[in-house]
Amino acid sequence: MIDGDLDLDALFWDGVAGIWAEKDLVVNGTIFNWEIDTTTCFLSIGRDLICKNLVASSADIRIGRNAKIYGLLSSTYNHGFLEIGGDATARTIVIDDHTTIVRGKADAGGWKDAEHVEIGLPVSSWIKEIRPKFKAEFFDADGDMICPNGNVERVQALLAGREILRSKA
Numbered sequence: 001m002i003d004g005d006l007d008l009d010a011l012f013w014d015g016v017a018g019i020w021a022e023k024d025l026v027v028n029g030t031i032f033n034w035e036i037d038t039t040t041c042f043l044s045i046g047r048d049l050i051c052k053n054l055v056a057s058s059a060d061i062r063i064g065r066n067a068k069i070y071g072l073l074s075s076t077y078n079h080g081f082l083e084i085g086g087d088a089t090a091r092t093i094v095i096d097d098h099t100t101i102v103r104g105k106a107d108a109g110g111w112k113d114a115e116h117v118e119i120g121l122p123v124s125s126w127i128k129e130i131r132p133k134f135k136a137e138f139f140d141a142d143g144d145m146i147c148p149n150g151n152v153e154r155v156q157a158l159l160a161g162r163e164i165l166r167s168k169a
Helices: 008-013 132-138 152-159
Strands: 018-021 025-032 042-045 049-056 060-063 067-069 072-076 081-084 088-096 099-102 106-112
Touching (some): 008 025, 049 152, 072 152
Parallel strands (some): 018 042, 025 049, 042 060, 049 067, 049 072, 067 088, 081 099, 088 106
16 A cells, blocks of 8 residues: 555656556555656556555556546557556546556546547547637637546546536546
8 A cells, every 4th residue: 555646657767667556556646657658667566456546658567457546647649558457447538649547447438549449438539528718718619629638637626526528537
């Protein structure tokens, strides 16, 4: 059990190559991996993961059985890998061009932004899912993202509890 957040990027910068939890892992906070283009700490869990939120980018994250995430599961960018051997339960799951495999059911609201992602969610995109009153905050007039670092600002808004999505998940 980890009391608080788990920052995979900071651990890697401190010289930790990875974390292996042989059985269940409970994180009473958020697992963060914001780095999209750099190496980061791996996370491997032999059985179940329980956490508040999981933000995955370039990390290699493998969960042997189920993932119970009370808030947001965000899996983004094309450098990382997330595999859940069983079911994924979360309030919201957003898969944004990322290798993500959920071998069981996905019990959550949300979407995937690519047909090839192996999770039972509808295909959509951030621009389609953001409420109209927030679109100018995140997208320019041509529909391009304003944030130069992918979806970071949108994920941060969701983690802060802002209701920026069209439908409640």
